[in-house]
Amino acid sequence: MTTDLLDRSAGTDALVPRPFVVRRRIRETSDTTTLLLEPVDRTGLEFEPGQFTMIGRPGFGEVPISISGDSARPGMLEHTVRAVGDASAAIARTRRGDTLLVRGPYGRGWDVEAAAGHDVLVVAGGIGLAPLRPVVLDVLARRDLFRRAFLVVGSRTPDQLLYPRQMEQWRGRFDVDVDVTVDAADAGWRGHVGVVTDRLPRLDLDPLSTFAFLCGPEVMMRVTADALCALGVPAAQVRVSMERNMKCGVGMCGHCQLRELFVCLDGPVFGYDVVQRLMTEPEL
Amino acid sequence: MTASAPARRRRQHRRPKLAVWKFASCDGCQLSLLNCEDELLSLAGAVEIAHFTEATRRSVRGPYDVSLVEGSITTAHDADRIRQVRDVSRTLVTIGACATAGGVQALRNFADVSAWTSLVYARPDYVSTLATSTPIAAHVPVDFELHGCPIDRGQLLGVLVALLAGRRPRIQVETVCAQCKRRGNVCVLVARGTPCLGPVTQAGCGALYPAYDRGCYGCFGPVAGGNVASLVARLRADGMSVTDVDRILHTFNADAEPFRTGGQAL
C-alpha cells in the first residue's frame, strides 16, 4: 500500500464541476454569444489570459471554452461561445439565471509577461478573438510595460465581428493599432477585404522585438506564423492556441494529445517553435 | 436564441406528439418501447402518444413532433405511405434493422422474388410485393437512425430523452468489441475461434453475444469505417467457408454496405 497515494485521494476531484449562474448574456453575432457567469459559491475564478474552462450544460455534455473576460476582474467569469454543435449550442442558448457547470481554469496561457518591453502583435481569426481579448485588456491595462501594440482581426463578414463596441473603443485609442479585415464585405463595409496575413507588411514590425499571439483556425495560425517567421520573428516569440478534443481538461482523458503534448496541460498556448512540426503533419 | 425559442414555447403549451409507424417488420422494435415498463407511464406523461396502433386505438392527427418508424419498404403502397408519414413528421427516427437496412427480408434483394413468392404462397398473383426490401432512408430523408435487430431499449430511451430535451441524439460510433472489453467478456474469437462480427459491428447490444458464449451475428449492422475485408480474411483463415462467411454477414443487415459484399469482401 502506498500511503502517499492515500493523501492524493483526499484532494478535490478534478472531474467534478462547480455550478455557475448566468448573470448576463450578450449576443455577439448570429451564432456567437458572450456569457457572464457568477460562481454559486461566490469563489471567483482567478485565471491567466489564454486559459480555458471545461463548461457544460447539464445533460448536454462538457466542452473546453476559453475565458474571454478581464483577468483583473476574476469575480465574473466571461465566455464567448460559438454554437457549432450540440454542447456549444446548448451553452450558447442558456438564459439569464440558468446554471452551467464549470471546471477550471485549466491550461497554460499566453504568458503576456514575457512580452514586456517588446512590441505586442495580436492576430485573431473569428472566434479566435475570444481567448485573445484578455491579452488585449491586460496589455491596455498595463500599457506602459509594452512597446507598440497591434491588433489584427479577421472575420468572414462584417456582421461576424466580435465585441464591436469594445473594438470601437480600442480603435479610438492612439496607443494601439487596430486593423480589421473581412473575407467578404457587405455594402456598408469600408474597411479592408482579405486575409490577416495581407495586413502584416504595413505594420512595419521590428521582428526580433515582436511577440505575436495568434488564435484562429489552424491553417490561419500556421500561415500567419510562417509569415512572421519569414519576416524574422523568432518562432519562440510566436504563440498559437491549439484546439483538440477534450473530455477532462486535466491531462487524463488522452483525447487532446498532439504527439507528446497534452494540449490541455502543456497548452493550449504553445510557442510556434514547439508545435510547428506537429502542425504540418496531417492527422497527427 | 432564435432557433430554440419556438421549441421552448411549444413545450410550455403542449406535450410533443409522438407517433409510431410500422412497415414490413416483426413489431419487435415497437415492442422495445412497450418493454420500457419502468418508464412507459412517465414517458406517456411527457409526450402525447398520438399515433401508435400497437398500443392505442386513438389516433390524433398530425403533424407529429417525433415519428418513430419501424420496418422496411416492400410494397408500392408502403413507398407512398412513408412519404405521407414524412410529410406529417417534424423529426423522423427510424428504428431497427428493417427500417435502417431493409432487415432480414432484404435477403430478397439478392434473389428472384417471384420465385420466392411462389414458394410461400399458393397464389402468388394475390400478393403484391416489390422485388426489394429497402430502408426508409432510401425513400425519404431520415433525421436519426437507431440500429439493432431489435433496437436496444436503453438506446431508444436515450434518443427519446434527447429529442424531448431538444438535443440531437448521439450514439458513440464504436465496435461491439469496445463494449465487450468494458463488460469484461472473454473474446470468443481469440479464445475459441468462434466466428464473431464484433470487430465490424456497431455497438449497442451491450456485447450480449460474447457474454452468451457465441459470436456476434451483426444485428446492429456495420460500424462506420469497419474493415470487413480484414475480418473476412481472419474468418477464412480460421477455416470458415465462403458460404458460411456469406451467411454470417447476410442476416438482418445483409443489404447494408459493407456487409453486402459478404465473403467476396476479401
Add this chain to the structure above:
Amino acid sequence: MTHKLDGEALLRVDELARVEGEGAMRVVVRGGVVRDVELQIYEPPRLFEALLHGRSFREPPDITARICGICPVAYQMSACQAIEAACGVVVPEEIRLLRRLLYCGEWIESHALHVYLLHAPDFLGYDSAIDLARDHHDVVEQGLRLKKAGNALMTLVGGRAVHPVNVRVGGFYRLPTREEMVLIRPQLEQALQDALATVALVAGFDFPDLEQPYEYVALRAPDGDYPLERGSVVTSGGGGFDVDAFEEHVIEEHVERSNALHARLADVGTYVVGPLARYSLNHDALSPLARDAADSAGLGATCRNPFRSIVVRAVELVEACEEALRIVDSWQGAAAPYVDVAPVAATGRGATEAPRGILFHRYTIGADGAIVDARIVPPTSQNQPSIEADLRQLVQDNLDLDRVLLSRLCEQAIRNYDPCISCATHFLDLTVEQT
C-alpha cells in the same frame, strides 16, 4: 347522432389497433343479413420460408425469431424441435426444462401485454392502457410489473427479451447459473401474486354473449404437463394426431384479400387454436392453484365464449408463473449447455404452444446441412377463419347497435384472438361496407 346498420351497410375499420401487425376488417350487410366478412391482412409479406432456402440448418432459431418480435421464443422452440427431429436428436431433460422456463417467460410477457395493454382497455372503455392508467394507475402498474417479470425471465435464460440470443439447435449457448436462478425468484413470486390478482380483476369484466361451437385444437403434453414446448395434437372432436401428421390434417389456403394463409382442418373445417382451445383441452393439466383460480373466476372446464379468453389468459399467467417457479427451484444445472447436432438429410417437424396457439415448423435438410425446404404455420393464420365467423355472428346479433359501438365490439372480438399479424404474414383493416 347514432347510425345503425339498416338496409345495406358497410362497416369498416381501416387500421386495427392494439394488434400486433397491420390489418383491417370489412363487413358487408345487405337486407339485414351479413353477406360478407373479411379480415384483411396488409402486413407486407416478408417471405421467410423462401429466404430460409439454402441457409444452414443451425440458423432458423435466429432467423425465424424475426418473424415476430412478440413471440420469438415460440419460433425458436418450434424451429429447434423440427430440426432436432430431422437430425434424430433428443435433448436432455434439463435442456427441455430450461426451454420450458424460457417459454414461460414469453407467455408471461405476451399474455401480460395482451391482457393489460391491448385487451383490458376494451372492457373498461378506454382507448389504451395509457388512458386507463390515468384512472387506474395501480392496475396498469400491476400489468407492467408482470410483463417485466416475463421479460426478466427471458433475459435470464435467453439473453434478451426480444429475439433472444441464447437459443441454439441442440440447446443453449450458455447455461444460467444457480445464483442467477435464485436471484429471479422474488420477482417470480411477485408475478404469481400479480397473476392471481389479474384473474380476479378480469373475471369481473362484462362479457358480451357469444358461444361458438368451434373445433378446438391444441397440444397435449406427456406427464400431465400443461402444453408448452412439446406434445401431440388433440381436438375437441375427439381426434388427435402426431405433430408429424400435422400437414395431413391441416390444409392452408391462400385467400386473395390477404397476405396471410388460411388454415382448415381436413374433414372438419374451421378450427381454433390458442388459449381457449388449450385451456379447454388441458383443464386437467392445470396446476391446482391455476385450476382454483379458474373456478373462482367462473370458468368451467371448457370455455366457449371468445370474450372470456382474457380470463383464460389470466389463468395461464398463473400457470406460467408457477411453472417457472417450479423449474427455478428444481434447477440443478445441466451437464452441458447443448448437445451436438450433426446434419442429416431428412425432414423434421416441430410444434409448440405459442402464446396464441400451435406454431408448426417443418424443415427438409440436405446432408450438407443446407435447408432445402421450409414451412411455417403460425397460430393467427389458423384462427383467421374463426375470427371471421365470430364477426359474422356478432354483427348479425347486434345489427341494432349503434354503428360506432358495433365497430368497437368487432374490434374487441378480433382482439379476443390476440391476432399476431406479423406472424400471419407469411396477415389486418376492420371494414363493415355499405353497398
Add this chain to the structure above:
Amino acid sequence: MDVEGLGALIALLCADGYTVIGPVVRDGTVVPTPVTSLSEMARGVVDHQGPGTYRLHADGDLLFGYAAAATGWKRYLFPAHRPLWRYDRNGSPTTAAQPIIRQALFGVRSCDLHALQVLDTVLAGRRYVDADYAARRAATFVVAVTCAHPAATCFCASMSTGPAPQDGFDLLITELVGERGHRFLVESGTPLGRAVLERLPAAPATPGDDADVATCVSASVATMERVVDTEGIRDLLYASANSPRWDDVAARCLSCTNCTLVCPTCFCFTTEDVVGLSGADGRDRMWDSCFNADHSLLHGGAVRRSTRARYRQWVTHKFGSWIDQFGVSGCVGCGRCIAWCPAGIDVTEELAAIRAAAEQTAEDAP
C-alpha cells in the same frame, strides 16, 4: 512454503478484510476474479498464445504455470465504467464516490506491476489526480509472482519490465519445482507485506533458494520469443510518421479498439452526461480508445480520420511519446495486444518493420 501455506495466505488476507482477486479459469482463459480460497484459482493450466489466439490447456500441477492473466488488473483500479458525479440534495455536483474496498491483487506478474506504476504516474502522480484511482490504489495489497512461464507473445525482457518483479509489491511469490519438491518462496517488499508474512507458517528461506529463483528467472528469459529493439525507439517513431508500414498495417487493422482496451496502461476515457426522463442526473466516465473516430473529433470532423493515423497514434504513444510525457515507456511487454487482436497484428513485428523501413530509407538516401 507449500501449497497449504498459500491457502493460508489467502485465508489470512480474507480474514484481514481484503477482497482477494486472483487468477481464475473462466471461458477458457485466466481472468482475475474475486476468490475466497486457493481452490477457486487456476491450477494446472498452461496458456498457448499467439497473434490473435489464446488457448488454455490442462497440464501439470503448477499454480502459476501460465503467463500474465488474459485480462489485466486495470479494471480493479480504473473501472471500465464509473459514475463521476451526481447531483446532491442541494443540486450541486458531488463526487459519486463508490465505497472503496480493500483489495488484494493476487498473482500480479512483473509486467503488470510496471503497468500499475505507469498508471500511478498517469492518474495519480501529476498535478491533477484521479481521486477514485488514488483511493483504490491506496487500498490495494499486491501479491506478485515471478513469471516462470512466459507466453509466446511476451516480451517484457525487451522492455526491461520482467520477468522478475523488483519492487512495487507487498509480497512476492516464486513457485519452485525440483528436487526439493513443489514449493513457494515468499518475500516481502513492504513493511505491510512483512507483517502479513510474519503471521504465516513458513519456514525461513534457505541459502539455496536464491539460486533456485535466479535459475527460474533466467530460464524464463531464455524462453521469451519476442523482442523489441528499444534503442532510440522514440526518435525512430517520431521520424517515421510517414513510414509506408502504416499503410500496410492499416489494411489489416480493424480499428476495433481491442488492443487499447486490453493494454494494462491505456488510460483514455470519455465522459457522458447521464440523463433520465426527468432531466440530467450527473456524469459517467468510461474507457475510450484512440481507435474510435470520436476520440479526436473536432467540430468539422475527426483529426485522425484514417486507420493509418490511429494505429500510428497508438504505437507512437505507447513506445515513443509516452517517454516524453511520463518518463517511461507506455509498453510493459505483456503481449496482450498481440493475443487479443482479432486481426493478429503483432506490435513487435510492426515495430521491426518500421525500423527496417527507416533503415532502408536511410540507405537509399545518398
